[in-house]
Amino acid sequence: MSRKCQLTGRKTSVGRSIVRHGKPKRLGGVGLNIRGVNKRKFKPNTQKMRVMVDGQVKKITVSAKAVKSGLVVKPPKRKYNKAAQG
Template sequence: MPRVCKFTGKKTTTGRQYTHRGKAKYLGGVGTKVTGRTKRKFKPNLQKVRALVDGKITRILVSTKAIRMGLVVKPVRRNWKPEAASA
């Protein structure tokens, strides 16, 4: 299952993490220098949720943004109670 949101299409993106050396100019230094760049991944905050999709209850990967936006319709919880013992 790919790491993609069912509703918003959010997925893993790539970027870089920079390492700096030096003191910032506004603090009285000569400025910061980049000493290294490493590749990294930005992973979306996806949750596995039981939801109603096309009238059926299925487990889907959904971003938390989609849950907050109200795009996910959760199934109705069954309120089960045991029958009274008759005798």
């Protein structure tokens, strides 16, 4: 399964990591020079959770940002009957 939030649509995005060398001008140097540029990926923090969707409990992949912002409705906790154990 892909690393994609099924509520917000957040997915892996791409970018670059830049390696710089030298002393900044603000510190009295001649400036920073770029030595290397590498591709990298920014991956969202996705978790598999049990969520209430249309009144039913489903296990879906959601991002941590969706959980923090309150988009996720968790199912009610299961209540155990203590009398049935004995």
